Amino acid sequence: MTKDDFWQGVRGGFPVMVSAAPFGALFGALAVDNGFSVFDAVFMSATVYAGASQMVGLELFGHNVQPWLIVLSIFAVNFRHILYSASIARHIRHFSGLQKFFAFFLLVDPQYAETEKRAERGEPVTFAWYLGFGMIIYLPWQIMTLLGAIFGQMIGDPKAIGLDVLLPIYFMGLVLGFRKRDNWLPVVAVSSLASIAAMHVVGSPWHVSIGAIAGILLAACMPLSKRHEEPVTLEHEV
Amino acid sequence: MDNAEHMQLIYVILAAAVATFLTRIGGYVMITQMKRIPPRMEAALNAVPAAVLSTLVAPAFLSGGWDVAVAMLVALVIGLRFSSLWMLLAGWLVVMAIRHLLV
Numbered sequence: 001m002t003k004d005d006f007w008q009g010v011r012g013g014f015p016v017m018v019s020a021a022p023f024g025a026l027f028g029a030l031a032v033d034n035g036f037s038v039f040d041a042v043f044m045s046a047t048v049y050a051g052a053s054q055m056v057g058l059e060l061f062g063h064n065v066q067p068w069l070i071v072l073s074i075f076a077v078n079f080r081h082i083l084y085s086a087s088i089a090r091h092i093r094h095f096s097g098l099q100k101f102f103a104f105f106l107l108v109d110p111q112y113a114e115t116e117k118r119a120e121r122g123e124p125v126t127f128a129w130y131l132g133f134g135m136i137i138y139l140p141w142q143i144m145t146l147l148g149a150i151f152g153q154m155i156g157d158p159k160a161i162g163l164d165v166l167l168p169i170y171f172m173g174l175v176l177g178f179r180k181r182d183n184w185l186p187v188v189a190v191s192s193l194a195s196i197a198a199m200h201v202v203g204s205p206w207h208v209s210i211g212a213i214a215g216i217l218l219a220a221c222m223p224l225s226k227r228h229e230e231p232v233t234l235e236h237e238v
Numbered sequence: 239m240d241n242a243e244h245m246q247l248i249y250v251i252l253a254a255a256v257a258t259f260l261t262r263i264g265g266y267v268m269i270t271q272m273k274r275i276p277p278r279m280e281a282a283l284n285a286v287p288a289a290v291l292s293t294l295v296a297p298a299f300l301s302g303g304w305d306v307a308v309a310m311l312v313a314l315v316i317g318l319r320f321s322s323l324w325m326l327l328a329g330w331l332v333v334m335a336i337r338h339l340l341v
Binding site for chain 2: 019022026035036037040043044047048049050052053056057059061067070071072073074075076077078079080081082083084085086087088089100104105107159160161162164165166167168169170171172173174175176177178181182183184187188190191192193194195196199204207208210211212213214215216217218219220222224
């Protein structure tokens, strides 16, 4: 039964792994391009294990942003996980303490979405299933980071093969992924303009925090919507 | 990168890992402690990812050069209908075409 659950999880996570794999390789290649060693890239994938925030981290590190601001930005990008862990608490109440520790460590967007769906269908959310689903995404994420980083080391000029355009487009895709949220357009507009203005007036890296705070304050001051929002999930994201 | 810088990077990654883990366990801890998040705070939290990420997109659009700007515009249009993998592919094709065929 436990073994069946594990393999059911592995099968369920397989398509997620396939769609996340290119991003793992992309992270590895861009990390090396931003001054990381191959070890650093895999170390980050293995310990942080949150694709979008890893990209944000290496972008900021490449710009010599202060360490506390890098950590804070990664924290901010991953903040949505708080909603996930609050939401799946009721489904994993029966896990032991150690099992919960691993469960929360592996809690990436698709893991959250699938756990919710499984509970909604009335199927048991067992630790074996959860671990199977998590491992088929976690382990290949490390392997793809390693391959991307090794490949990235062999690249001479990143501009010649168009690597420099990938990060901004990747971030733009993430921004678009949140477009169903309340106040999305005003927040994006205000944060964009504030960051551009701050870039010229105060300079990098402060444009990140100033732009972000402008958008967040705007959202806090906008009229509240009636409907309660579900956290938005990004389909590919680790 | 010299040795001191490299150690700093390792520390930053470790701190980021702890911060990320806190977000992953935080909701569970909060839900067992607190009844609900105030609505204005929730609205602010909801805006965090789009706000932070916009500050990484907008300056790159202006300072990356015209070829990057064109690629980003094309990717934006693609992104309204398709997944981000297609956005990356389209943007990359555009920038490569401009750099190797036009200029």
